[in-house]
Amino acid sequence: MIKFDPRRQVLALPLLCAAFSGCGHAPETDATPPAAVVRKGASIAVPAGSPLRQSLQVASAAEQNVARVIxxxxxxxxxxAHLVRVVPPVAGRIEQLLKHLGDTVKAGDALFTMDSADVAAAHSDATKAQAGLTLARRNLERQKELRAADISAHKDLEQAESEYAQALSESERSKARLAQLGGTLNGGNGRVYTLRSPLSGHVIELNGGQGGFWNDTNAPVMVVADxxxxxxxxxxxxxxxxxxxxxxxxxxxxxxxxxxxxxxxxxxxxxxxxxxxxxxxxxxxxxxxxxxxxxxxxxxxxxxAAPHQGVVVPASALVQSGTHTQVYVETAAWTFEARTVATGVHNGELVEIVSGLKAGTRIVAKEGVLLND
Missing domain, CATH: 2.40.30.170 (Efflux pump adaptor protein, beta barrel domain)
Structure with a gap:
């Protein structure tokens, strides 16, 4: 029977490794990968075999019409100018809604009517003022006749003239107030106020309901807009x-x-x-x-904005270096140099170059950041 001797294995292992030229070590080689770029001063060369030659894209700066887009x-x-918030100038109960939300209206169309005590008071004031004016006119005519017959004193005529002037002024004021509310002395119901549309359009908002009382003369019942x-x-x-x-x-x-x-x-x-x-x-x-x-x-x-002629490059050509914007300009085949430029209009994928570059200059249009330090 063969017995296992661990000491023999320990001694045999180094000999086996030596026989196969080293155990666990890869064979040495003199091949080294090519440099991605070769820098010489400001010049950057991309040598043959560099993987960057597969990534960099070179194109020429173009000149075309540029319009600033904002x-x-x-x-x-x-x-x-074509929207009216319809606010009634008086308080009262909305008697009838003649137009509803979304309805088309024309200028002068009745929108709604209100039963208003304010309108009744205005109508009453106008009626009283008209009666007072009639009385003052008759009194003036009588005083003129008496004065012509030298029966009355001159001061009586002057008093009649003054009273007539006051009555006329009050009548005009009360009629103007009534007219402002859309009423007349001899027509219509003295309590009903009709509000009409000042323009043509549509009812775009409705806040009041038929039968409801409206006492806020600052809030619109409805809004009409063209x-x-x-x-x-x-x-x-x-x-x-x-x-x-x-x-x-x-x-x-x-x-x-x-x-x-x-x-x-x-x-x-x-x-x-x-x-x-x-x-x-x-x-x-x-x-x-x-x-x-x-x-x-x-x-x-x-x-x-108005278009103008400008030099444009792809936005991908711009490389930010600190506070400066740069592009890489081709000085020879696969040789580049960084150049600082000033940009103008950004229009989609194109950027205007205001200074630092002329039309036709070949530049790195894409992946130029790989050349950056």
């Missing part, structure tokens, strides 16, 4: 104001209708800067005959 948030608003044209109000930052002007065409995309664009025209640029937001309100008139735009809707408004 996207800002906006909100749809009703034109205040929404065939609406305003889109945008908040433009102070630094962008020079590129926005009245008459400018604006592109509008509503949050409610993504992907659909509407053209509008700037009607007004605000005169006052908001000190908190550093923005100015710009109002864009938008046609809304189809009624799709609802006051309160949010939108994205894009203003475009």
């Amino acid at each position: 996207p800002v948030p906006g909100v749809v608003e009703a034109d205040s 929404l065939s044209t609406v305003w889109l109000t945008a908040s433009v930052q102070e630094k962008d104001l020079a590129a926005v002007f009245a008459g400018q065409v604006a592109d509008i995309e509503l949050n409610a209708y993504p992907g659909q664009h509407i053209a509008g025209k700037v009607g007004y640029v605000g005169e006052v800067l908001d000190p908190d937001t550093r923005t100015v309100k710009v109002r864009v008139a938008v046609d809304n005959k189809d009624g799709r735009l609802k006051p309160g809707m949010f939108a994205q408004v894009t203003f475009s």
